[in-house]
Amino acid sequence: MTRARFASRLLPLAALALLLAPLAARAADEVRIGSKKFTESVILGEAARLLIKDAGLAVRHRRELGGTAVLWNALLRGDIDVYPEYTGTLRAETLARLKLADDAALEAALAKRGLRMSPPLGFNNTYALGMARARAAELGIARISDLTRHPGLRFGFGNEFMDRGDGWPALKRRYRLPQADVRGLDHDLGYRGLVAGEIDVMDLYSTDAEIAYYGLAVLVDDLRHFPAYRAVFLYRADLAARAPAAVRALERLAERLDAGAMSRLNRAVKLEGASETRAAAGFLSARLGTGVIADESSLGARLWQRTIEHLTLVLISLGAAVGISIPLGVVAFRRRGAGRVILGMVGAIQTLPALALLVFMIPLLGIGGPPAVVALFLYSLLPIVRNTHAGLAGIGAPLRRSALALGMEARDRLVRIELPLAAPVILAGIKTAAVINVGTATLGALIGAGGYGQPILTGIRLDDTASILEGALPAALLALAVQAAFEMAERRLIPRGLRHRVAAG
Amino acid sequence: MLTLEQAAKRFGETRALHPIDLTVSPGRTLVVIGPSGCGKSTLLGLMNGLVVPDSGRVCFAGAPLTAETVTAARRRMGYVIQEGGLFPHLTAADNVTLMARVLGWEQARIGTRLEELRQLTHFPAAGLARFPGELSGGQLQRVGLMRALMLDPDVLLLDEPLGALDPLIRFDLQEDLREIFTRLAKTVVMVTHDLGEAAFFADSIVLMREGAIVQQGTLANLSERPADPFVTRFFEAQRGHWAEGGAAP
Numbered sequence: 193m194t195r196a197r198f199a200s201r202l203l204p205l206a207a208l209a210l211l212l213a214p215l216a217a218r219a220a221d222e223v224r225i226g227s228k229k230f231t232e233s234v235i236l237g238e239a240a241r242l243l244i245k246d247a248g249l250a251v252r253h254r255r256e257l258g259g260t261a262v263l264w265n266a267l268l269r270g271d272i273d274v275y276p277e278y279t280g281t282l283r284a285e286t287l288a289r290l291k292l293a294d295d296a297a298l299e300a301a302l303a304k305r306g307l308r309m310s311p312p313l314g315f316n317n318t319y320a321l322g323m324a325r326a327r328a329a330e331l332g333i334a335r336i337s338d339l340t341r342h343p344g345l346r347f348g349f350g351n352e353f354m355d356r357g358d359g360w361p362a363l364k365r366r367y368r369l370p371q372a373d374v375r376g377l378d379h380d381l382g383y384r385g386l387v388a389g390e391i392d393v394m395d396l397y398s399t400d401a402e403i404a405y406y407g408l409a410v411l412v413d414d415l416r417h418f419p420a421y422r423a424v425f426l427y428r429a430d431l432a433a434r435a436p437a438a439v440r441a442l443e444r445l446a447e448r449l450d451a452g453a454m455s456r457l458n459r460a461v462k463l464e465g466a467s468e469t470r471a472a473a474g475f476l477s478a479r480l481g482t483g484v485i486a487d488e489s490s491l492g493a494r495l496w497q498r499t500i501e502h503l504t505l506v507l508i509s510l511g512a513a514v515g516i517s518i519p520l521g522v523v524a525f526r527r528r529g530a531g532r533v534i535l536g537m538v539g540a541i542q543t544l545p546a547l548a549l550l551v552f553m554i555p556l557l558g559i560g561g562p563p564a565v566v567a568l569f570l571y572s573l574l575p576i577v578r579n580t581h582a583g584l585a586g587i588g589a590p591l592r593r594s595a596l597a598l599g600m601e602a603r604d605r606l607v608r609i610e611l612p613l614a615a616p617v618i619l620a621g622i623k624t625a626a627v628i629n630v631g632t633a634t635l636g637a638l639i640g641a642g643g644y645g646q647p648i649l650t651g652i653r654l655d656d657t658a659s660i661l662e663g664a665l666p667a668a669l670l671a672l673a674v675q676a677a678f679e680m681a682e683r684r685l686i687p688r689g690l691r692h693r694v695a696a697g
Numbered sequence: 698m699l700t701l702e703q704a705a706k707r708f709g710e711t712r713a714l715h716p717i718d719l720t721v722s723p724g725r726t727l728v729v730i731g732p733s734g735c736g737k738s739t740l741l742g743l744m745n746g747l748v749v750p751d752s753g754r755v756c757f758a759g760a761p762l763t764a765e766t767v768t769a770a771r772r773r774m775g776y777v778i779q780e781g782g783l784f785p786h787l788t789a790a791d792n793v794t795l796m797a798r799v800l801g802w803e804q805a806r807i808g809t810r811l812e813e814l815r816q817l818t819h820f821p822a823a824g825l826a827r828f829p830g831e832l833s834g835g836q837l838q839r840v841g842l843m844r845a846l847m848l849d850p851d852v853l854l855l856d857e858p859l860g861a862l863d864p865l866i867r868f869d870l871q872e873d874l875r876e877i878f879t880r881l882a883k884t885v886v887m888v889t890h891d892l893g894e895a896a897f898f899a900d901s902i903v904l905m906r907e908g909a910i911v912q913q914g915t916l917a918n919l920s921e922r923p924a925d926p927f928v929t930r931f932f933e934a935q936r937g938h939w940a941e942g943g944a945a946p
Contacts (some may be wrong), residue, residue: 198715258946438774594782597745597854599798612786688784689828 193666203470222250223438225429226263226272226559226640227442229256229653230379231461232317232399235295236276238472240425240442241395241483247441248482254640255468256649257559260286266406266640268305271415274442278317280421297423310425310439311446315454318421319353321411322396324386328409333416334369339393344368348391358418359395366417380655399451401459447481461560462654474649480500492646495666497609501642502670505561505633509568510626516619516626517573521580525655534577546632550639564641571632572625580619583614616686623678630671634663638693644670698723698746698852698884703753706739713739715909716779721852726878726885728895731905732931737854737888741856744886745774758851770892774852775845779860781837782846783829789836790825793843800848814843817880819873835866842874846881853878855887859894871897892935904928 223244234255241253254272257263263275264286282291294299302309315584323337328334331342337347353359354376355640363369371393372563377385382394383402396403396410403410425442432439457475462467466474490496520538524531541549549570553563587610595609611618637645644667651659683691699721706714714736721727721744729737742748743755746767755762757770783792785834790811797807815822818839829837838858845853858874859867875898889895895902895918904911904919904927912924923929 590778590780590782591784593747594776594778594784596747597771597774597776599768600796600799601768604799608799609784614783615786687786687828689787689830 200237202505214386221435222252222339223274223435224272225251225253226257227253227255227257228260228263228275229649231653232397232458234696235457235461235472236313236423236425236467239445239476240276242469242487243441243444243477243482244438244489246484247437249438249441251438254560254642255646256653257364258638259639260638262554262559265554266559267307267426267428268569269558270428270430271560274425274427275439276423277426278421278423279309279312280318280419282426284419285356288357302426303429306429308427308429309425310442312424313445313449314420314423314447315366315449315451316420317397317399317451317454318413318423319358319418320395320396320398320413320636322386322391322403322408323411324389325407326407327389327392328411333411334409335412336363336417337414338411339369339371340367343372345371345373345392346390347371347374347393348377348382348385350382351376352379353395354560363417365417373498385677387557399454399458401455404455405463406458417532424456424572444480444482449475453479455606465656476495491662494662497669498642498646498663499666501561502630502633502644502667505564505568505636505641506626506629506645506674509565509633510572510622510629512565513572513576513629514622516569516610517576517621518580521577521618522584522611524577524581524582531581537579538577540568544573546635547638550635552641559640561636563643565637568629568633568636572629575621575624575628576618576623577615579617579624580614583617583621584610586617587613588633612687613690616690617683618652619678619682619685623675623682626674626678627671630667630674634667637663698758698887700756701740701743701753702756704743704750704755705749705752706736706743706922707749713908714743714750717910719882719903719910721886724901725882726884726887726898727901727903728899729886729903729905730892730895731911732888735905736908737890737905738856739908741854741886741888744852745771745776745854771849772800774854774902775842775848775849775850777841777845777853777855777858779857780834781829781841781844782931783837783840788826788828789820789832789840792829792840793825793847795844795847797847801848809839810847812826814846817846817877818843828843833866834862835870838862838870839873842877850883852886853914854885855885857888874898892932904931906931909920909939 201247217592225237225244227233228410237253237255241251244251256268258525260277260281263272263277266272267275272415279295279298283298287298287301290301292301299309319341323333333339333342360374375391379395382391383406386394386408387406390527396408397468398410401661402408416575425445427442453475457471460471467486467488469488476482476484526536527688544552546567549567553567557563557566583648590610591613595605600609633641633643634645634648636643637649647659648663650659651657651663701717701719703716703718704714705712705716716910717740719740729740731737739748744757746755746762748865758773760766762770779871783789784795787795794807797810799876811825815825820836820839820843824832824836824840829840832840841858859870862870871894879896885898889896899916901914902919903913904925912919912928919928920932923932
């Protein structure tokens with residue numbers, strides 16, 4: 193009876209998870225755009241989305257998915273159809289070992305991988321080195337080769353630039369730069385370091401809005417070290433067959449976006465607080481004369497969408513974890529040898545940082561909801577397995593003997609006696625897993641799973657507290673709601689006879 | 698009904714029971730008595746297979762208890778332990794009727810049997826819906842007894858059933874228990890450490906000490922023809938308490 197009641201209470205939860213599941217899945221004919229986790233990429237992704245939407249197609253933009261490698265692999269796997277990229281990045285970094293001579297060779301190499309690129313959008317966002325204008329004038333530095341005369345200068349480079357094939361190591365060799373004080377730091381922090389005089393030279397993207405804002409001197413690449421980083425849309429060849437209108441829509445932007453315009457768009461978003469959508473829509477209607485409007489959803493609609501995404505991640509992963517963990521906990525309790533292995537393994541999973549677990553999933557499952565669900569599922573196992581085991585192990589010897597002496601079979605003992613007696617402890621474990629799950633699911637945004645983590649990610653990128661709160665507050669409220677829901681469930685699921693016991697474990 | 702043939706048990710290094718031969722006759726009440734740690738609960742455990750002998754064997758209704766037969770045998774043996782061993786998540790009624798429900802009895806049959814037992818054990822009807830945590834010690838034992846009797850077993854095994862009760866409640870329950878045993882004419886094995894209780898219930902007494910049977914027989918037999926000085930000492934010790942007017946230990 194108790195078991196049936198327990199199951200019937202869990203049923204709506206499972207049904208809800210099933211209902212929500214399709215919402216997480218993509219529509220088959222939807223065009224999926226990805227963008228890297230910096231502002232320019234997100235603006236270009238929005239521009240692509242608005243153009244394709246204007247062409248009457250279903251389209252979705254997964255913002256700020258990660259660095260070049262994540263986007264490239266997601267495109268190859270077919271998790272996304274399009275993302276904005278730079279020719280120089282492909283030639284000098286992603287496909288560097290092919291030593292591609294020019295963009296024609298690049299197109300051939302892409303074709304072999306089932307990929308194509310749009311005509312260049314019109315700007316070259318190359319790497320450059322920058323200095324505070326006064327400091328450059330004082331030292332008489334205008335070109336990168338002038339730096340060799342000042343070995344004591346302090347360099348601060350973005351972390352990606354420090355490592356890339358076309359970054360600092362190659363630049364140093366090319367110009368024979370003697371500087372020893374070189375440190376890696378976050379790109380956005382570099383500007384502040386430069387202004388504060390803590391570093392003398394940093395790497396720039398030539399369309400960075402901050403160059404004009406801080407009045408920086410851009411050093412001439414006189415040895416032509418950096419290749420051209422011409423912006424293009426990279427897309428899957430099958431998109432041309434599946435949705436030719438989408439490709440035509442992307443081509444509308446060919447040679448329409450020059451460096452000045454891109455820099456102004458970056459400035460509008462990073463320094464003036466406009467949204468990527470509004471910046472992109474404004475540019476498209478002014479430059480292409482389209483009727484595209486910023487279709488930003490209202491705060492309410494955004495919250496609703498993210499709540500659905502977040503709940504989908506939590507309910508599916510938690511539901512699966514409950515379904516697997518309770519049997520695992522029972523086996524762990526019944527068989528001591530297997531129990532050590534099971535508890536050891538779920539414990540080991542828990543020691544992996546949640547972020548690392550998410551990233552491990554990318555090569556296996558790509559980006560988006562499924563890898564996030566699997567990571568959250570794995571993360572939810574330990575509290576439930578451990579509490580199931582502890583709950584069963586905590587049943588006193590007299591009760592065990594009574595159940596045996598009545599002549600009950602093992603299955604009946606488990607279902608009618610052991611699990612109901614352990615229920616308060618098991619439920620406490622599920623509650624712990626659920627609350628952790630709600631918080632950890634915010635990291636899902638890092639691999640394109642959406643949810644409350646999305647505005648947090650944007651807020652970090654733009655240093656925008658309001659945006660961070662837009663994700664953090666609902667996540668905290670959801671965690672509290674989950675906690676409250678479980679406390680209610682405890683009152684209803686646990687028979688009166690067990691309620692005075694402490695549901696801890 | 699129940700026989701032990703050279704049944705012995707060790708727990709690690711400790712020899713809990715020396716090889717024991719014992720026959721429990723049908724329809725009679727056998728009381729196992731002895732100081733704490735003498736192995737009397739282990740002996741009871743052997744009878745329903747909660748304790749598996751290291752050597753020798755236990756037979757129930759003519760067949761040896763094995764892993765295959767023990768579950769069926771247990772359903773023909775009621776078992777009552779101190780404080781009832783009731784399941785705290787089930788009401789008194791659900792505790793009593795648990796096995797009948799597991800075995801798929803019809804609701805009407807379960808209800809009739811429950812009412813029969815309730816009257817037999819003088820348990821208040823209002824108490825049936827209560828959980829064990831809401832019942833008194835004496836009531837818990839009545840529910841434990843009902844649960845043991847639910848399937849109308851051939852044998853009742855009782856392990857210190859009254860040990861945790863205060864004297865007045867204990868006295869009432871002793872009266873009721875003896876009446877029930879007489880009325881049902883069940884085979885009963887009861888473990889106690891109290892000679893007064895043994896005398897009150899027993900057709901036959903088994904006195905144990907350090908894992909072995911010292912003497913078996915009627916109360917008069919043991920008291921008049923002790924087989925060992927220990928028998929006399931045990932009797933005198935218990936009488937001494939009566940003489941002082943105190944409770945049995």
